[in-house]
Amino acid sequence: xxxxxxxxxxxxxxxxxxxxxxxxxxxxxxxxxxxxxxxxxxxxxxxxxxxxxxxxxxxxxxxxxxxxxxxxxxxxxxxxxxxxxxxxxxxxxxxxxxxxxxxxxxxxxxxxxxxxxxxxxxxxxxxxxxxxxxxxxxxxxxxxxxxxxxxxxxxxxxxxxxxxxxxxxxxxxxxxxxxxxxxxxxxxxxxxxxxxxxxxxxxxxxxxxxxxxxxxxxxxxxxxxxxxxxxxxxxxxxxxxxxxxxxxxxxxxxxxxxxxxxxxxxxxxxxxxxxxxxxxxxxxxxxxxxxxxxxxxxxxxxxxxxxxxxxxxxxxxxxxxxxxxxxxxxxxxxxxxxxxxxxxxxxxxxxxxxxxxxxxxxxxxxxxxxxxxxxxxxxxxxxxxxxxxxxxxxxxxxxxxxxxxxxxxxxxxxxxxxxxxxxxxxxxxxxxxxx
Numbered sequence: 001x002x003x004x005x006x007x008x009x010x011x012x013x014x015x016x017x018x019x020x021x022x023x024x025x026x027x028x029x030x031x032x033x034x035x036x037x038x039x040x041x042x043x044x045x046x047x048x049x050x051x052x053x054x055x056x057x058x059x060x061x062x063x064x065x066x067x068x069x070x071x072x073x074x075x076x077x078x079x080x081x082x083x084x085x086x087x088x089x090x091x092x093x094x095x096x097x098x099x100x101x102x103x104x105x106x107x108x109x110x111x112x113x114x115x116x117x118x119x120x121x122x123x124x125x126x127x128x129x130x131x132x133x134x135x136x137x138x139x140x141x142x143x144x145x146x147x148x149x150x151x152x153x154x155x156x157x158x159x160x161x162x163x164x165x166x167x168x169x170x171x172x173x174x175x176x177x178x179x180x181x182x183x184x185x186x187x188x189x190x191x192x193x194x195x196x197x198x199x200x201x202x203x204x205x206x207x208x209x210x211x212x213x214x215x216x217x218x219x220x221x222x223x224x225x226x227x228x229x230x231x232x233x234x235x236x237x238x239x240x241x242x243x244x245x246x247x248x249x250x251x252x253x254x255x256x257x258x259x260x261x262x263x264x265x266x267x268x269x270x271x272x273x274x275x276x277x278x279x280x281x282x283x284x285x286x287x288x289x290x291x292x293x294x295x296x297x298x299x300x301x302x303x304x305x306x307x308x309x310x311x312x313x314x315x316x317x318x319x320x321x322x323x324x325x326x327x328x329x330x331x332x333x334x335x336x337x338x339x340x341x342x343x344x345x346x347x348x349x350x351x352x353x354x355x356x357x358x359x360x361x362x363x364x365x366x367x368x369x370x371x372x373x374x375x376x377x378x379x380x381x382x383x384x385x386x387x388x389x390x391x392x393x394x395x396x397x398x399x400x401x402x403x404x405x406x407x408x409x410x411x412x413x414x415x416x417x418x419x420x421x422x423x424x425x426x427x428x429x430x431x432x433x434x435x
Contacts, residue, residue: 088306
């Protein structure tokens with residue numbers, strides 16, 4: 001039977017094929033014989049079970065396995081013969097395999113990776129940020145380090161920005177309680193960059209023992225998603241106020257930052273070098289972000305639904321794990337597929353484009369690049385040698401350094417193809433850019 005590939009859409013295909021069971025009977029018989037040597041059937045000694053008993057008891061399962069394997073192999077042959085790049089798992093329909101007694105057909109509906117032509121990037125422009133560090137950037141960094149090393153002492157006054165407060169709280173959405181500390185309490189610093197400013201603003205100017213009720217409108221893009229675009233009502237009792245005691249910038253402070261001799265000038269120089277490294281890292285991340293967005297925007301294609309579904313599932317699972325780590329009550333959290341679909345489509349589209357770029361321009365990461373990335377990662381650990389060995393102990397652990405090295409190659413290649421416009425920004429502006 002000659003298989004004709006039916007084109008349903010630009011990326012969806014259907015094929016019908018015939019499985020001849022005569023060529024499979026030998027394998028089925030061999031499976032019966034093999035099983036007959038080990039099968040334990042009541043009333044018979046091992047190895048002495050009659051074939052008709054083996055077939056009656058195990059025949060349906062064996063035939064199903066053999067016929068399923070034959071379908072898989074036949075579909076693979078069709079794919080290879082027609083040079084098809086299948087995306088995701090095919091939907092294969094056939095008669096119940098345990099009921100098969102003669103040749104049978106199966107129908108496979110599947111998606112393929114979209115065919116498209118890479119764009120011409122010569123006219124496209126990427127903006128490269130440049131930063132000249134100022135003395136004030138170093139001073140502000142030292143101020144942050146000072147605050148990180150602050151100690152706190154109880155004080156009898158109204159709370160201020162920068163104070164550490166202890167509270168008991170309840171929160172509600174549509175009069176339904178979503179969080180409560182009960183008799184326990186929470187402790188945090190007012191104005192911490194990781195906190196919601198609108199909430200902290202409401203907690204300034206109250207004293208220990210006082211209770212305050214207020215509402216906060218969360219932004220549409222808030223994370224975690226269950227609070228996004230929601231009005232949350234808070235009832236908060238302030239238990240304790242502590243004011244910060246900041247350390248002096250002296251020799252001991254410098255030593256606490258790893259400067260062995262406590263020299264303030266050396267400390268400032270090391271901070272500057274660290275900021276220079278951060279600038280380089282942020283500029284590189286911003287370039288990658290721009291390149292990837294341009295690649296997405298400059299190509300049009302249909303994205304296989306199967307790939308989007310898998311990516312949505314991955315994103316939902318990751319979001320759920322993240323919320324659990326944050327202590328969220330998952331019974332109260334509604335994670336819906338629609339939250340992730342747009343992002344999943346863009347992610348799948350980018351992967352397809354990147355894979356094509358890598359293939360057509362031979363941008364695969366080299367072993368030297370992968371090794372360099374492993375060394376870079378391992379430098380963050382105390383035992384660098386042990387960290388490097390950990391990566392090479394399991395080949396799967398090299399997936400991330402390999403992928404990142406390949407992405408570096410893609411960005412480097414793209415920047416040679418497009419126009420680059422330099423733009424001076426301040427250190428704070430660069431840090432505000434989301435990579």
